[in-house]
Structures are given as C-alpha cells and as structure tokens.
Amino acid sequence: MSSLRNAVKRIAHKERSQPVDRQHLGILEKKKDYKQRAIDYHRKEDRKNAMKQKASMRNPDEFYFGMHNSKMEDGKHKSNEDYRNLSPDLVKVMKDQDLSYIRMQKQKDTKKAERLQAFLHLLDSDGVGTGTHTVFVGSKKDAREFNVADHFGTIPEMAGRAFNRLRKSDIEKLAQRKLGGSSTSTSRGGNDDVQVDDSNDNSQKQQQQKKLTVDQLNKLQRKERKLAKTLAKARSGSYKELESRRDRADQMKTAEDHLVTEKLVAGKGRKRKVKAEDDGRPAQYKWRRKRLG
Template sequence: MLILVTHSPLLNCHMSHTARYVWSMYRFDLVADLYMLCFDLFSDYHKKQNTLAALHKKTLDKNPDEFYFKMVSSQLKDGVHVANKAKGTEEENTEEQRKVMRTQDIRYVEMKRVAEGKKIERLKSELHLLDADGKQKNGHTFYLDSKQEVADFDLASHLDTAPELVDRVYNRPTLHTLESQTIQGAVEPLVIKKLARQRKHQYKILSQRIDREKKMFVIGQKIQTRKDLHDKNKKVKVSKETVNASAVYKFEAKRKR
C-alpha cells in the first residue's frame, strides 16, 4: 500500500532549506511513480478489454458453414481444439522415453544399459544362445580332394554323430558315446515339458532385456544429442528424431587454435 505524505507546515518548520528541497523532490518522485503505475495498469486493462471485444465480435460475425483447412487436421475434444497427426508421421518420443529424459541423467541411463547388457550376456551363456543376433555364426570348413568326394560328403558320418545332432554346436556326442553311455537327465515326458516351459520363459525374459537395453541406448543418445545442441557452432539437422533413433545433426567443423 502506497502512502503519500502531503505538505505539512509542522513538518517544514523543523527542516532546513536543503532538507525541505530534498523532501519536496522525493515527494514529487513518489507522485510520478504512482501516476506511471496507475497509467500502466489502466492501459493494460483497456488493451485486454479491447482484445476481448474484438474476439467477441469476430466470433459473432463468423460463418458457421465456412470451411477452414485446419478442420481437416484438428478436432474438438472436451471443448478444446486438438490437432491430429498427419498420416505417415512418426511419433518422436514415447511417454516412457519422455519421462526418463525429464527425470534421469545420461550417466544413470548408461549405467542401467550396461547392467542390462551384462544380464543379457549371462542369460545367453546359460541358454547356450550361440547364434544370437550380434554374434557371428560359427563356421566349419572341410577340405576334400575331389568333386566326387564333395558330392558324396555326409556331415553326420564325418562328425561321427547322429544326423539329428548335426545342427548342434554344443552337447554333440559321438555315436560311440551314445552307444556306450546311458542318457543322463530328464527322460520322462512331464519333466521334459516342464523344462521346455522353463526354457521358453527364460527366452522371453532374455527378449525383454534385449528390448530394454535397446530402449536405454536410444534414450541415452537422445539425452546426449540435447546436450550437444548447446554448442554454439553452426549445425544442420540431417534427420528427424523418431521413437527408435535420436535426431542427427551435422556440425560445422571449427578449427582449434
């Protein structure tokens, strides 16, 4: 609340000439500041009222049957206009990615990605998933002397194993081992089915962890890209940001002195 002290003879009688001059100038500044404050408030109020009146008049004069191109790509939801996404446009970020990028740092995301990678490798070793994506498939080359030997070549007899075990790269016993030793492990159908279900469940967990590791990698790339954009060098956007990849920018090479 602004209190303005007016001229008082009782106040002036106790002041020197210089003090009365300073007080009068201070009082003038207060009056000027109060005037400018009131002027700004009144101007802002009338400006807003004029804007509302113009919008109200525009609404009354609007033809309800008039067509606007924005009508094609927008609709009314709960009284609010919402723009529809054009067909073929990809969503840049999922809600999960936006939440992680808002709340977590790139070091945390990288730590979680590395942890998921270690768990994936451990699961792969437990499941003997030697031909998984990201690893080169094993190859075995046999050298023969003639084309006839190549035509008559039998892989099972050459490896001395059963034809059903040829595709295995692990636990591939020879025929002599199969004949001389008893089968170890589960042989009952119920136990075999139970083990198959457990193995299927492990593969499902492995697939989920691989998917999670890929998501963490993409989120880390997007956070790093946003940090790189703070660089003052000139940059050109090469590709847009998508759900599965961060945006790609080409930065101008700057010579270091």
C-alpha cells in the first residue's frame, strides 16, 4: 500500500503570492528572505552598539602620533601621506646606510664561520675531511671481521674519533692514578704460620686492589661514553651553527649585490640590461663606454 500511495499523483501546493491590493509593495516576502534581512539588521545593530560602547569608554586624553598625520573629511579619517614622500637625497642616504649595515653583518657572519671552521678542524668548505686512514689486513676474512676498537686499542665509543682517542692502557693508567697506587706490603714474622697468614693477607689485598681497579675502570669508561655523547652533541650543534652562518652570509651577499646594482643604475651614464634577474641574483647591466679626457 505504501508503494501505491507514493505512486498516486499528489496536488502541487503553490506558495501564496502577493495579494492584488499589495502588489505595489513587491513580491511577498518569504521566511528565508525575512531571515536574511533579520540577520543583516542584527549584525549592523551589534556593530553600532559596539561603537557606542567604545565611544562612551574613550579616554579624552588619549593620544596617538598618528593623529598628526591624519584628519577628518566628511566624517571619515583621511591619512596625510605627505610625510611619506621622501626626497631623492634622503632615499640615497638611507640606502647607503642599509648597504653599510649589510656589509657589516656579512663580515661578522663570515668571520664567525671561519672561527667555527678552524675549531671543528674542517679541511674544506664542505665540512668533510679529505684525509683517510687505510689499514691493510692479510685476507678477506680478516677484513670482514675487522674491529676498529680492537685495532686501535680503545673503547667502541671512541673508535670513530680522529682526535683525542684514548687507548685502553691510558684509561687504565688514569684509573690507577686516581686509585692512589699499590698498597704497601706488610712485614713478615719469624715462624711459618705467620708468613702464610701474611701471604694470604697480601693476596687478598691484591685481589681487592685489582677489583677496585676494575670498578674504577668501568666507572671511567662510563664517564668517557657520556663525555663522547656530549661532545658529539656539541659538535652537531656547532656544525648546524656553521651552516646557518654560511647561509646568512650568502643572503647578505645577495642583498648587497642588489643594493649595489640599484645604486649604479641610479647613477649617470647610458646603460642597457643584458640579463634579467635569475634565481634571486640581481639583473646585469652594461654601460656605454665613455672616453676620458
């Protein structure tokens, strides 16, 4: 039945039109038209109320420097832009100051990058050393099983260093030095029993001394690992700073080229453009040759 009811033709309900005696007022307003008009009316009303509140709370002693450069005409603010019209001489002086500042900043960044490069032991401008350390082994099996730390006699955390790479013997010496040296031997007695006891005491002290040395060595190795991580992090930050300094120096060089080109173009002499701006670089001009004298 539901499908049959939907198939039956229904009456088309038409919207009521404007009565004849009110046709001079236009088309009859529907709800969607009223809603649009009401929203616009309330938006304007809220704006006026906000302006009234702002005017009522205004400080009579309020002052802005922009008041000197604007005035009211027909109830509207009009900015006086005469102060923005700078003379050509003043513009030239300002551009010269900009050029001097850019050159100073470029020089500072370049010097800072050079100091960082010397500190990081860089050998070329790319930041990658050209020196290599070649180790020769007897067979391919030895090459596959080659261990850098064992070959140089250091800990794995220091194997990748090209400088300040301590050997295990040096680390052990540092541990023994911090420990304070070997213990003094005790005097032996007259009978055999006392001598046996003294030898046992000495062996126990030596074992304790060796144990303390191993503990001290492990502690020192942990400190070395922590120091290696700290140095690696500091070196990474220094490399990032070096890269940013170089990029900024290049940007300053580009800005300097633009200002120098503008200064030369604004000068005297007949010239023509031979190459347009390309990839941020300034345009290139060619001046007509002029005979001197």
